[in-house]
Amino acid sequence: MNKSILFTENELVTLLKTNNKAAYEYLYDHYAPALYGIVRKIVKDDSRADDVMQDSFIKIWKHMASYDAEKGSLFTWMLNITRRTAIDKLRADCKFENDLKWEAVRENDLGNHAVFTPAPATLDLKSIVEKLLPEKKQLIELVYFEGYTHEEASEHLCLPLGTVKSRIRNAMKELRKVFDVSSPTAQFA
Structure with missing residues (x-):
């Protein structure tokens, strides 16, 4: 041209x-x-x-x-x-x-050294987390139950790191309300 x-x-x-x-x-x-x-x-x-x-x-x-x-x-x-x-x-x-x-690890892949013994106080924690909004629940499960770092969760879900941190912070605030029995709002809104 x-x-x-x-x-x-x-x-x-x-x-x-x-x-x-x-x-x-x-x-x-x-x-x-x-x-x-x-x-x-x-x-x-x-x-x-x-x-x-x-x-x-x-x-x-x-x-x-x-x-x-x-x-x-x-x-x-x-x-x-x-x-x-x-x-x-x-x-x-x-x-x-x-x-x-991010493939799931099967239980038989872990071997005998990977034994999970939950504390009695957390036995019903998963059912409480189930009540969170899906986007918050997913992050809590990844970070607290599956051991992901915030950065790994961000990469895994293709979300900005700031969004991941904000959602986790908000989810933790909601969970604290559930465990604060003296609070009049000790349940999810």
Whole structure:
């Protein structure tokens, strides 16, 4: 493509909506480097970033007719598509990796040295935890019953570490209310 050609955004959009090859080459040449930098910060891997860029430009090409200049600039529209594609890729990869890494350990794999003797005071703790909201219950089970660290739970569930810590803190507050028999709210709301 002739590198000396310059388009205004309106001209470029008009040509893109007619599937003009030169306009798509121009679009890629002028926008891909900035988009790639953002994708690379999200997925943190060149190979994944290349896949995201390819998927993003296919989506841009397929959905060009839906672009509305009144809602924002062409770059912002493309950035949103690319960012969502990168996040979707990251989540899909994270789920796939977690499915591989986090297998349940069977009791017969543990051997004789792994004996669990619960304290009498905690015998009914699991039934109390069952009353928590599912997202809190899952974290309490991972961290307190299965021995995950907050970071491991964050990776396993593909949640930000801050979200994991907040949910655990809130769940612990709810559990404290249950065990505080002097409290008038000694049960779940």
